[in-house]
Amino acid sequence: MKKKVAIAYNLPKPFGEGNCEIEFGSIIFRGLKIYLNHQDILGQLMTGLHTQPNWGCRRFFKQLDKNNFEVYLGQTTLILSDIEATDLCLCIDGVCQEYKKLIIEFENTLETWDFEFVKFSESRGFILFSVRQELWNLMQQFANEFDYTKGKSEWHLFHRHNTSIRVSRGIRDHTFIFPKIDKNSPLLPNNQINIIYELNDVNLQLLDRGKFTSWQQDIGVRGTWTARYTKQWLLEKYIPKVINYYSQKSQISEAELLATITNYTSDRTLIQEIDNIRDLAPYLRDIQSWLHIYIENISGSLLKAYYQAYTNLVRNTDSSITGIDYIVGNLRRIEWKNTQEEILSNITDWKNLTFKYAIDCLDKQVARINNCEYENSLNADLITRTFIWIIENGKISFSQAQLNGAKQVLLPLWEQSRFEMRHVYPNR
Template sequence: MSNIWRNGKYNLIEKIIRRYPDLQEVLETCNFQPSIKREASRLIVVQPKVAIACNLPKAFTEGNCEIDFSNIILRGLKISLKHEEILTQLMTGLNTPPDWSCRRFLKQLDQNNFQVNLGKTTLILSELETLNLCLCVDKVCQEYKKSIIEFENTLESWDFEFVDIANIRGFILFSVGQKLWKLMQQFADEFDYSKGKSEWHLFHHEDISIRVSRGIRDHAFILPRFDSDLSLLPNNKINIIYKINDIYFQSIERGKVTYWQQDIGLRGTWTAKYTKQWLLEKYIPKVISYYLDKFKLSEAELLNEIINYKGDAYGGKLRVQIKEINEIKDLLPYLRNIQSWLHIYKENIAATLLQSYYQAFIDLVRNTDCSITGIDYIMRNLLRVKWKNTQEEIPRDSTHWTFKHAMNCLDEQVARINNSKYENSFKADLITRTFIWIIENGKINFSQAQLNAAKHALQPLWEQSRFEMRHVYVNR
């Protein structure tokens, strides 16, 4: 690790500058000229004290960035961050002041100085330099995040587990047995697009992968995941991975199509969701019917080899889309995802992200039957939030607690967060656990308006938790 501020030469220069204010004014002329430039996937954001040049991610291609400083002490220092470092270090706490402790890469040392951790480099920046850095990071990370979200939205891949192994990056669609996979490969080889012109001659068998294509336009690449270094699924099941080659995207954009997103569709590049649907509803049934009599196979046995992953990428059961929720318990999978995110979130969270969430869900559970079980659990959570005390310091005599006490505590939290700039993630975790318990165990009388408000407030919070759990906290 490079500890820039510990270098004696830099410390000496800094002392001289602080001793002679006039010299500081001269050095200000060395500041960068603020600007924002974007050309394709190249983004350059410049503030007087800091400049970041970033290659934004594109489909499966990872991005990177380089950070420069105008300060004479740091002049010549170039900090390069890889894709993973941008996501894990810079992405949290966007659009928040440095002193709110919402950003993972910052630590406030005193009123005027911050410790900054960028990649493997640690340095000390003044308040102004830190503000400039944050402004650059905000713009870069907003575009970086936007690129990743557009990629996942376009390919309809959010509901599938992302994998990155042996230079293969893709999404697990479902699993099959080895016998069925061999038949799928054999069919693709027999119906190679170079061997005929029927509607099923649309494959090209490459090593262990299956390329779905007409020879002109690639639809999808399907690969098995059964690397010997990885733990096999029970009964030798093989994960089917959906993959798109970066080279393919590049070739599209060198042609008539300006952006790879324009090629997404049934006649172009298939999405992950459609590819799974096509494999399960058309391809595999065709393979089974084609070889059934020829090899005297059991249709039931082959169909039994399909493990159709249902639910989201975190292993939950199939969820109702937030906008389509009509039953209050259908909110629970989303609340559990948010609670898991808050549990590992170590930084503060901007209060604006939680204010409508607290209010809407408190209103939603307000008319809960007072006979709800676990009132002691509910109150202990809320008192830990209110008093910031440990479990042992909370009164153990819970005989007087009622749901009315719980609602009073929850209303106090709304008043508190509406007057706060940021929220401790531990408190948000406890309050979310409380919502989960009440919805899971209570008999709640709620209106359509209250449910709609809860859904509306839940959407942005869940989308942020989904993005960060998938791309920021992936290695935690």
């Protein structure tokens, strides 16, 4: 049969935006073209990829009856048949898979995941750390004095680009840094200014016109710097050089200037390196926060191994664990669809409130998800809350195989939550 839907699209570039145009081939919609911008693609189309229209996993679908769906695309609402809806999903899956792949590739290559994304005025970038106004002034002064047009020493690396400091040899830029200054409030609280990493549009244009087959080939110390390397270079080389240079010419205290730096670091252990079970909790909290605001159903394939691995991990928990009422309340709420308080008030046999009973409930959830194509996000939220509580409050005996299995299934689920919290939900 002739396909009912076609999508023409432009993929995003680093820090840039893409778009797409959807065209329908049926007689009713012939000639109709719907344009979606970057925010529409991320906010409307990106969730529920590779799921069936009738599973309730895609936020732009509403099933009207067995054979018809109401579809919301940008500002346009359509009624599609099940065949048209299926074709639309297949097209969207192909486009969004490439779209998502590129965005993740940008973040991985530029090493930006650990930094907060900010966008204001004409600038976009990531917060590396913050400094006091006095130190930023010296950083700008040093950059002006050591402009690459004024000398050839190893420190003649800079050029002012509007409010940014451009780190360059004059041939190819390494990085751009700029202060986050609001016109209405020039300084952040406590006289602090955020230092932002920016891959400037000027730099991107040079990369596009260059001899490299892809922009990634220019990433490195001799080319375009990543966010992580830029931060390291600023803190370990540039700022110490600036402080040392000016402290010799004035009464500025080196110790006082260094104390003005507020460094944003993560104290998490990398998932692959976790050997203390409690180090899993911060990642599970990220997943739980994502599930808590997730309004659609979730594909069961994302959760089956997760439910099983973490049930196995916490299976041998000491029966003296506190909060057994909280654990059972969460799990029975999934079965009874009541609030935790209503469930606990209706339980007459309190002797059943044991950890063995809780594990039996978890095993039922594992069996249930194995027979489901999709899962209610509230159920996944409650089960994740249960895992977090047990890991943080229980004395758990577990094998290395159980821990490794839990880490293995955690990574893709956490990366999914990280991507959507970063790129999908801000566009809704």
